[in-house]
Amino acid sequence: MSTNVQNFAVANLRRRPAAMEVGGFVVGFDPATSSPYVNYATPLPGAEPTAADVAALVSAFRDRGLKPRLEFAPDRAPEVEPALRAAGFGVEAVHEYLVCEPGALSMPPSAGGLTGPLVAAPTTEQEYVAIDAALSEAFEGEFAASAEGVARLRRTQENGGAVRFVSAPEGGCAGGGSCSAPAVGTAELAGIGTRPAFRRRGIGAAVTAALTAAMFEQGAESVWLEYSGDGSRRVYERLGYSPQGTRLYMALEA
Template sequence: MHKDLFDRLERFYDAVPRDGAGAEEYGGLVLFVRDGAGFPFYARPRRDATEPPSLADVNAARERQRELGLPEAFEWVHETTPALLPVARSAGLSVLEAPLMVLDPAALPDPATLSDVPVRVLDPESPDFAAEVAARRAVAAVAFAAAGTARGDAGPAERDAAIMELDVAALDEERVRIADGRRISVLAATPADGALASGMAMRVGDVAEIAGVAALPAARRRGLGAAVTATLAQELRAAGTELIFLSAGSEEIARVYLRVGFRRIGTACIAEPAAVIA
């Protein structure tokens, strides 16, 4: 059963970047290079490779990423490509081993029971859509700058300072992807404080990944992350999504997702150059 599950995840991981990026092959790796502005993709193992990625493959992909001004980023599932972990570390990359979790639909709670802050799904036809997308991104930027689940000082003021105007192409892309079911975006907000938490999901067929779940540090410990995740999962299930998964940034964060019905099935590896200490 797990082999079939991991195969489905590999097909998803390979399909999502191809929707907005070109693919360049470096031995056992494929590097996704986005055409135009937007999220800079990563390199990951080729689905059709007969051998695991080598150190030479990793170095070649990194050289190309530097040439293009892209982050030197690599992602893979450890259970599918276990040989890549020691190779990545030997290349000087720091590897985050993130809990890879899949939803048990029977354990999904009602999002309204998880927090006192309402969560709403973004509507591309709403006149407030552009402002809401900008707010979602600003919440994530502030939240991920202070990763974890601990409360902090950064709140609505820092969110507002982080809001950036989106170009027409980015908004059009968001509208199209939401309208055709490839993306779902949500905000948890109050009339007084505005957006406090956000998240999104990417969908390909009957498989979807929940990502970017974030709560402003000043609004943490109020069930917002769980409510956002449950709302996304509920929407995805209603749309006919069979397999819903996510990667938790730490064991501590994984406990939030356990409350929402997610169960660990493996490890998602995310690698980048190790920090240099002066």
């Protein structure tokens, strides 16, 4: 089976609070934050945008004081990158994505040295707050812990996705992550993070496996993710993930 991450990206952005379509693009605006990692666009598969389409897309971002930014699988919309480059967009990154299907998932051994349940779903506001704070620390301040971040985690869990975490011995969260609700047969697992003091204990692998299994239990035919380095890729491959394609990140800085 080939996981169509571009169809998923379209479906997922349409679930955003203020989603809109402009010139063959879906834009997932969220008024609760100005983060470019939350507010971005993706093309419809097969889109062939004109200069006017791209200009309308840029205006939709500029009107809201946001940086025009896109994430997409270029093989599903090959005409998009040239059109964006012609308008001055540059490439932020190219990320390979990995996919896991139910028969391939391999559950890891438990992470040692931690008390309480190994991996759990949050049930209290305090737990959501602790997860958001731990992820902020894990990603070295790339985003600040906030009430908006806590609310997004809660919405993910309540709207068909999953949030999982491992408790720290002294309380709070040692590490965690989330997975979107399934769409078009697949789900995106993102934001797996472990606080520096608790790394190399198998926490990331345990959380990843638990989230993946939760999506399969809900009927997803696959789960996909992007990795941040060779070390994390090896962890994911041991769990049953394998490469299937790339995603392109582009933004207009000026």
